[in-house]
Amino acid sequence: MPPSILLLLPALALSAVVFLAPFVWLASTSFRTQAEGSLLLADGLSFDNYIRLLADPFFLEVLLRTLAYSVITTILSLIVALPVARFIVTRAGRLKGILLALMLVPLVSGALLPSLGMLHLMGPLGVVNGASRLMGLPTVKLLGTPTGILIGLVQSFLPLMVLPLVNTLARLPADLEQAAASLGAPATAIWRRVILPLAMPGVVAGSVLVFCATFTSFVTPQVLGQGHIATFGTVAYQQAGQVLDWPFASALAMVALVMIGLLQVAIAIGSRLIRRQEAQ
């Protein structure tokens, strides 16, 4: 064995044993059940957890709601991020470094500290409602509503959309827009027919990142939903951390994993098909 392989081992062991192996464990415990009135696992394998998941409309509703939040957050992030990424690449000049640095902040701060800020932004005595009261406007209820959660999700995960877009757009020729404009294309057509198709790899990469992050998030929906709105993340967390029904939490986690996996496979196949079509 060449000595270089030995240098790979520590990292590989950490990833394979501590990260990947638990997924196998998860798959197996999801087919177990707890003995009556106990936290210990009963003997034998069964589909009980999955049957319970599909039979109970509550969990189906939770999964559908989470799916809806993920789709909406992805679309909103894309709408907000495209002009931002375009600006950073083409027009920011000296501001470019600062604008990119600010994008990194929510990425490394995690969802918790921004949620703490959001709580004081949206709360009944918070900045938004305090300002409306000062101006004599009616107050708005944001905390504990889907709107509040969606604002928090877009804020937290916007960088996951912006950064891949910036990387893709930066590779396009700088005079692309002028070239299209000089041929008489209006701004909307330049976006729709030139920039967007060329930015597609970044759009796909960013969308997958935002979708998966939203689907599995639990801090933002928990804190901004004030415990009133159940999503996959909050329910999975509750089952694992408080109800302590680990086999059921495992089954729930497996369902999310399979949904995310299927989505990624679908997108990979889809973009390959599109590329093949374009090549012809």
Next chain:
Amino acid sequence: MMSLATTQTLVTRLWRGLHVLWIVIAYFVLLAPIAVLILASFDDGSFFRFPPQRLSLRWFEAATVSREYRSALGISSVVAVLAATIAVVAGSLAAYVLVRHRPRGARIIEAILLAPLVLPLIVWAIALMQIYSALSLTGTLTGLVLAHTVITLPYAVRIMHATFERIDPVFEAAATSLGARPFDVARRIIIPLALPGLLTSTAFSLLVSFNDVIVSALIAGGRWMTFPVRLYSQLRGQGVDPTTLAIGAGIIAIILLAAIVGELTMKWSRQV
């Protein structure tokens, strides 16, 4: 009557103006919660209300004397330093071999190493919690550091991979052919050239570990409760202690500073 050319410039100007306005609004939304967090931490009252009645440093003073928060921040720091050190060392070694030796199956190895960035951490945390419980690792420092090392490792691998790809192998080859031992090549050639990457991956690992709540919340236990776990249980339960606002504002300030310095000197956004 306006000529066509003037109309066109006007439309272009309007379009460009709207674009700038869009950027301002987007960054406003992005930074609003952070700004509010900082503002709220200076509010003198026990419950933040807008507009603030009086500003003071009261909660910052409370943060420095509170034993509870000092210990939580201490635990977070210890875990972050240990995890980041292991992750950067293991990640750099692996990235170096992958870039310079390109072993068979390199793509599979890379996929395994980067898996924590692709697979959902909450799903993994639910699994890890059960295994830790079986191995009695729940609520231990070892368990916490091991988990944090795994979530920071892919950042270290990816950043160091990009770093080594940018370093021309000719320097190492020259030193070796002149008779330098591998250890000296590493110490005198590779590490100095890879320093920006090493600093970037260390900073990222430290920040990601320090701020983690997804995994820690399920495995930390009472004895090694990190600051984010403490804050999260507060947010879920009895409400916000303003002292945590002051600490949160301090952490955000450090992150802001790190991000700006890192972006301006080492182009962080391109490495993530």
